[in-house]
Amino acid sequence: MRPLQARIDLDALRDNYRLACERAPGASAMAVLKANAYGHGAVSCARALAPLAPAMALASLEEGRELRAAGIDCPLVLLEGFFEADEIDEAVDNGYWCVLHSHWQVEALLVALRARPGRRPPVLIKCDSGMHRLGFFPDEARSVCRRLMAHPDVGRCTLMTHFATADTADDAQLRHQMAVVEALRVDLDMPACFANSPATLSAPRSHAEWVRPGIMLYGANPLERDHPDHDRFASRLRPVMTLESRVIAVRELGVGEPVGYGARFVTERPTRVGVVACGYGDGYDRHAPDGTPVLVNGQRTGLIGRISMDMLTVDLSDIPGADVGARVTLWGRDENGGHLAVDEVARWCDTIPYTLLTGVLPRVPRRYYHHHDDEHGGDDSSRTP
Ligand SMILES: Cc1ncc(COP(=O)(O)O)c(C=O)c1O
Numbered sequence: 001m002r003p004l005q006a007r008i009d010l011d012a013l014r015d016n017y018r019l020a021c022e023r024a025p026g027a028s029a030m031a032v033l034k035a036n037a038y039g040h041g042a043v044s045c046a047r048a049l050a051p052l053a054p055a056m057a058l059a060s061l062e063e064g065r066e067l068r069a070a071g072i073d074c075p076l077v078l079l080e081g082f083f084e085a086d087e088i089d090e091a092v093d094n095g096y097w098c099v100l101h102s103h104w105q106v107e108a109l110l111v112a113l114r115a116r117p118g119r120r121p122p123v124l125i126k127c128d129s130g131m132h133r134l135g136f137f138p139d140e141a142r143s144v145c146r147r148l149m150a151h152p153d154v155g156r157c158t159l160m161t162h163f164a165t166a167d168t169a170d171d172a173q174l175r176h177q178m179a180v181v182e183a184l185r186v187d188l189d190m191p192a193c194f195a196n197s198p199a200t201l202s203a204p205r206s207h208a209e210w211v212r213p214g215i216m217l218y219g220a221n222p223l224e225r226d227h228p229d230h231d232r233f234a235s236r237l238r239p240v241m242t243l244e245s246r247v248i249a250v251r252e253l254g255v256g257e258p259v260g261y262g263a264r265f266v267t268e269r270p271t272r273v274g275v276v277a278c279g280y281g282d283g284y285d286r287h288a289p290d291g292t293p294v295l296v297n298g299q300r301t302g303l304i305g306r307i308s309m310d311m312l313t314v315d316l317s318d319i320p321g322a323d324v325g326a327r328v329t330l331w332g333r334d335e336n337g338g339h340l341a342v343d344e345v346a347r348w349c350d351t352i353p354y355t356l357l358t359g360v361l362p363r364v365p366r367r368y369y370h371h372h373d374d375e376h377g378g379d380d381s382s383r384t385p
Pocket of ligand 1 (some may be wrong): 032079162195196197198212213214215216222
């Protein structure tokens, strides 16, 4: 069997969720499980969190169908609402809470509810408080909220917004966005849901009735490195995914020898090259430069040469004993307790942990662990964690 796998630690996932709850003690936390739980496997992650999380948040009804089919019965929040009016009945009848960000959605929802009154679905009304992606401008949001709160066919209305810069050290925009939605919330006297992971960890004034942690559940640090709270939570966030493989071949090269496509890397010393079963066809970032860290048998070394579709190459020269079969950790926690943060690999690749985690492709088997190394292998859809 190809040795590449993504090991998913469901205890770590639950601990990270508990950290979100601890940081926002007055709020309920909806677990953001969109994009296949940020690449970790939505069904297994949802099952692991179901006893803890009162609601989960997704990007589409299609994502929700998978969870409903697996028996997840908590409210499922559609963060962009429905995309077409013909999704509304399925959403309302199956316990989804729709975000409403556009006038056409409000009108289409009211038409559908009028046709079959009495269902009174909860909705979240999204205010564009400054990110300028989705939502109603504040004055529009005020009138949409007033209208829906007074409407007999609509259930509980929650005010929602999304922060553009909660992860950064400069808090000027966060303070501006907060001021906008706080004024609305007080004026309208309604429940609210504002905070993503960085705000859940470090902006307590934003917590309100609900928080929406995503990336922190998976153990990546949502705060930028120069954020004053970055180090405070680093040790509390437990990595959930370990992407690991093995060395499948070793080459001994002299000085001046190129390695891999494009001959990007050329040896400057006698070099032992380890070929590892993992490539961009698995989702590993092809832009990873020479030197991007990996762990081989628990020891740090670096990539050399371009990433291929199914393989990548690492420098084994300083890791005596590392041979065919040596264990390679691309990110996460290795067997010896060593840790290579996905955040660090992301920095090398000039990207963010979100893209690395969501980018792990379906051909990489996910293997699920919980409760002291009890293992549940194989593909996510068929296993009960
Ligand atoms: C609307 C919304 N809420 C919450 C989240 C979770 O954000 P994070 O993963 O940064 O916690 C996202 C993520 O993209 C989002 O789009």
